[in-house]
Amino acid sequence: MPPVQRPKGTRDFLPRDMERRRWLEGRLREVMRRFAFREVGTPAFEHTELFTLRSGPSIVEDMYTFTDKGGREMALRPELTAPTMRLYAEGLLGAPRPLKLCYFGNCFRYEQPQKGRYREFWQFGAEILGAERASGETEILALAHECLRGSGVRDPVMRIGHVGVLKRLLSDSGVPPGEQPRFWPLVDKKDFEGLRAALGERGVDPDPILSVLERRGGRELLEKVPGSGLEEVLDGLESMGVTGYTVDPGIARGLDYYTGMVFEIDVPGLGAEKQVCGGGSYSLAELFGAGKVESTGFALGFDRILVALEAAGAAFPEAGPDFFVVPVGPAERGEARRVVAALRRAGRSAETDLAARNLSKALKHAASAGASEAVIIGEDELGTGLLTVKNMGSGEQRKARLEELLK
């Protein structure tokens, strides 16, 4: 057991893990490019106040906080929306709007580690600031949909709702706005039995409320939210070829925070960790001194998407080098280095033996490194300029000039 181990609840990423992560990152960034979202970056830690301003003081319990040597209260970021809004307030107030921003970064939460939940995790997200409401919501939903499609996740389920539904149902039943927040968490957890009990205790008939919240379906459910603008959003999605979503009036994510459309994307095979994306419309910039700017955004759980891909047996690209160049003996090492350098300059990936191994051991190492072809350099090769090239898959050998390998 090594004397110092990685911190509890964190992960190391070995080469194969990292290749998969960079591959997925690239796929998601490619979607962002096509949708003309531009990436921003913020520090790994922020003043603790930034997050309590957005999420309330209770978030401190779930964060890594520390006092820096100047006595300032800092927190490792638990999410990236508040930092992005702060960046907007500090650096992008003068930029033409709407702004379409995206980010990719690690976030931190201090909680008991469990399957699929880590203390350091990654989010890929996007925010639109200052768009006309329905246009922004359409664009962000289309983007989230394409992120899932582009990453190759099978059968994601997008559910679209609106914070107005629950608020209106409760108001219509005589629960004033100030009393409503206590019911939100029950809806968010889909604890409809708990909700039924809590409503009954409050003297409210639960049936009309639950009959709406438990439904999933098409746009006919939107009749419950007059003036939500969701009709227009769904029309927009249809224009963009985005179908297959479900209208879900029972979404109650962060009702103290969202102001309009809310949505979630699940990958049902993932069990308790099935939600891979969540977002909606909100108004947050004014908290950071930037005036009122309507915003819509989402965050993708990068790690969960990877789990979904791995569980589905996704074909990740393999990363072995194109060539492994082996000198037969010490006299051929210089030539082997020349060949390796030429291959690399030509854009091919090439390895050479760095352990002064004999031919058979070097070929074994080439196989374990996943090389496609081995290039053997011996006395003959030095004389004729013809290299021996061995296909590591089939075992077949051929002779080739260096120029042919460079193509």
Next chain:
Amino acid sequence: MPPVQRPKGTRDFLPRDMERRRWLEGRLREVMRRFAFREVGTPAFEHTELFTLRSGPSIVEDMYTFTDKGGREMALRPELTAPTMRLYAEGLLGAPRPLKLCYFGNCFRYEQPQKGRYREFWQFGAEILGAERASGETEILALAHECLRGSGVRDPVMRIGHVGVLKRLLSDSGVPPGEQPRFWPLVDKKDFEGLRAALGERGVDPDPILSVLERRGGRELLEKVPGSGLEEVLDGLESMGVTGYTVDPGIARGLDYYTGMVFEIDVPGLGAEKQVCGGGSYSLAELFGAGKVESTGFALGFDRILVALEAAGAAFPEAGPDFFVVPVGPAERGEARRVVAALRRAGRSAETDLAARNLSKALKHAASAGASEAVIIGEDELGTGLLTVKNMGSGEQRKARLEELLK
């Protein structure tokens, strides 16, 4: 002034900054791919002990440290070599060696912010574990050289030395090994006047020592380090077409840590922050319980390389969208969305107006977003299927079918 600002000494990266950073990251990763180095990832924080084991207790002063809620002493990582060695000890002991690993990540130091020095900064680095000494050193020097070339930095100066030089010079002058470390920092800072004084105080004739340390030149300087193996390394570099380095016996970076070849790369135009890369051979794995494994590596100062590129007026790629699709009025919005979606599916980047602007304001926004072409969708276009395409550079307009734009 926003109520919460970014932490002192840290940076936000606006879209243009981020595009440049991702571009440079991609260039460096491409070099790593061609050299068949494979990336690993480690947590942003580690047990504090990991860094004091490598660097001694004094490093705590320069780190962001905190006690987590479980009472464990943690530190935001100040560098990535120790974490990479820990990862090796925990996860890669069984992997075939030599291992060629690379990393890219943010690091943290608590110090007074100043020009070009930030509390959060980025390192791109590489380590080879378990190679035959000279082969590994050759490979790592060739890789560092190509990283600078691949990133497009002008006129980098690579200086190669060996920790044996100074140690031998001091021993030959009668300074026993135990007494030598007090002279190292003076050499590292190239404070030759200070060194002269300190040696004189110690009763040592400074001239023979300084005459070697102050020289720069070719391989003839290696005569001072018999048995260093550097001759073979320089032969290897020549085979790989790497020239233009200088042999510098006066490199004294971390002499308590390095065990053989050491090197640095400067970009002279950067003044006090001119060193963009440093590395060498070391033996660290045994500290982490992984047995003795000879290693060679380096870290590139990612931020400084960017500063060098920006100072030299490097031509970074521009990131405006290929198309900005503008509906002339509300009736054409659906069609505009269809066109945008089709362009994006074809791999083109496309924007549309999200602010319900009129045509002239939307075209103005398209220009400020840096779009190459605007696609105007009006009543005519709906009828004929011919889109009006305006080149945003020249202002010229043409008619085109959607299929032509998809190519």
